Amino acid sequence: MKVAVFSSKPYDQDFLERANQGQHELVFHMPPLNRDTALLAQGCDAVCGFVNDNLDRDTLNQLAEHGVRLVALRCAGFNQVDLLAAAELGITVARVPEYSPHAVAEHALALILMLNRNLHRAYNRVRENDYSLNGLLGFDLVGKTVAVIGTGKIGQTFAQIMLGIGCRVVAYDPFPNSELTARGVDYLSLEAIWAQADIISLHCPLNDATHHLIDAQSIALMKDGVMIINTGRGALIDTKAAISALKQRKIGYMGLDVYEEEADIFFEDHSNHLLQDDVFARLMTFPNVVVTGHQAFFTHEALTAIARITLANITFFEQQKLDKVWLVNPPAPDPQPAGE
Numbered sequence: 001m002k003v004a005v006f007s008s009k010p011y012d013q014d015f016l017e018r019a020n021q022g023q024h025e026l027v028f029h030m031p032p033l034n035r036d037t038a039l040l041a042q043g044c045d046a047v048c049g050f051v052n053d054n055l056d057r058d059t060l061n062q063l064a065e066h067g068v069r070l071v072a073l074r075c076a077g078f079n080q081v082d083l084l085a086a087a088e089l090g091i092t093v094a095r096v097p098e099y100s101p102h103a104v105a106e107h108a109l110a111l112i113l114m115l116n117r118n119l120h121r122a123y124n125r126v127r128e129n130d131y132s133l134n135g136l137l138g139f140d141l142v143g144k145t146v147a148v149i150g151t152g153k154i155g156q157t158f159a160q161i162m163l164g165i166g167c168r169v170v171a172y173d174p175f176p177n178s179e180l181t182a183r184g185v186d187y188l189s190l191e192a193i194w195a196q197a198d199i200i201s202l203h204c205p206l207n208d209a210t211h212h213l214i215d216a217q218s219i220a221l222m223k224d225g226v227m228i229i230n231t232g233r234g235a236l237i238d239t240k241a242a243i244s245a246l247k248q249r250k251i252g253y254m255g256l257d258v259y260e261e262e263a264d265i266f267f268e269d270h271s272n273h274l275l276q277d278d279v280f281a282r283l284m285t286f287p288n289v290v291v292t293g294h295q296a297f298f299t300h301e302a303l304t305a306i307a308r309i310t311l312a313n314i315t316f317f318e319q320q321k322l323d324k325v326w327l328v329n330p331p332a333p334d335p336q337p338a339g340e
Contacts, residue, residue: 001025001318003072004041006033007050009267011303012074016048019307024314032263038062046070046314051077051294052263057085064089070317074310075297077233078328079206093328094313098153100302105158107296108201108231111255114290115227116141121287142166147197148185149213150204150232151177158201159185170196173204194221199229206233216241225252231296234260239279246286254289257296266293 001024005016008028020026027044031037033053039062041047047068049055055063055071060082063071071081073095086093114120118136125132146162148155151173159169159180169185171177176187193200200222204210214228215238228251230237239260245251259265261277275281283289297306309326316324 001045001070001314002027002043003046003048003314004029004044004068005048006031006037006040006053007267012050015303015307016074016311019304019311023311024318033059035059035062038066041068042066044068046072046317048072048074048310048314049080051075051080052266053080054263055081055086057082060085060089060091064091070094070314072310072313072317073328074306077205079233081328083328092317092322092325094317094325095328096306096309096313097326099297099305099309100299101153101157103299103302104154104203104231104296105161107257107292108158108203108229108255109161111229111231111257111290111292112141112199112201112227115253115255115288120290143168144198145170145196146199146201147171147193149173149190149193149200149202151180151185152203154231155201155203156180158203167199190218191221194218195223197226198223199227201229202232202236204232204236206235211235212238212241214238214242216244219245219250222250224250226250227253227255229255231257234258234262239283243279243282246283246289252288254286256283256289256291258294259283259291262294 003024003026005026005028008030013028016026029040033047033049033055035058038059041063045068047063049071069091071086071091071093076095076097078093078095081093083093117138122136142165144167146167146169148159148169148171151159151171156177156179159171162169163183170188170193171180171185172188172190172193213236219241242251242254246254259280265277265280284291313325
């Protein structure tokens, strides 16, 4: 099959070509996929998209007109795709349901440690020949209550890491993980989670039920000085509400690998440009906030798995073995967040 690969960086090309081994004709495009760039898929049977591509109805209509029959996402999330429009147009949507849960879970831990022990501030001080410790005081993680929102593969892996450190782990998911309950993880209501957690880590997908799961109302129920970690999807957090809570010291620490308006910022070098997003600029002024540019997935093992599964989805689709393709089905109404 001829496949147009969008939002492609040199590392995408490297890993996808190694996994492809000449099976398919891959055409790499650096721009993201949207209604303005869909014409680049002319003559292709499939497109390969990423997390910040916009596959809305207009984009999918154009892809269908160009003869595209498959959208092969090289990510787990699919909130960027109008699934109902895809179904109406006869376009199959596939994804990578899991790649390396350890990559994301370990990055969440890294954010916790950096924030708690002020490693980002200590690093800069030492480089400036300043070895003072004022303002760098942290706390022991042992015995702290860590809440995991969404206990799919990533959430489960993160919970196991925190259990190993000696934390009390509580969780919320409409489908409790029996392996975690066997290890002593308590599943609680969200209200109980907000009231008890010292650290809250988000590992659920983004959908109508989870959009702005962390908002002014939920933050008001949390402990003073709570730490919030988000390696899931940016719009799980109402950023303006979080900024207000940071100013009031209600949120004591925030670690983000994702941001709800990241599509125009992340994955690109903007070092020679002025930051145009005023909300994001305000967020970056807080010394107790650490932001990484959607890199939690970025390990050798994860990129290898993503490329392998993406190419397998394309191959099985071409061979009409849809039972082996990781299909994305139209979403059913779900009032509760589930683990990713």
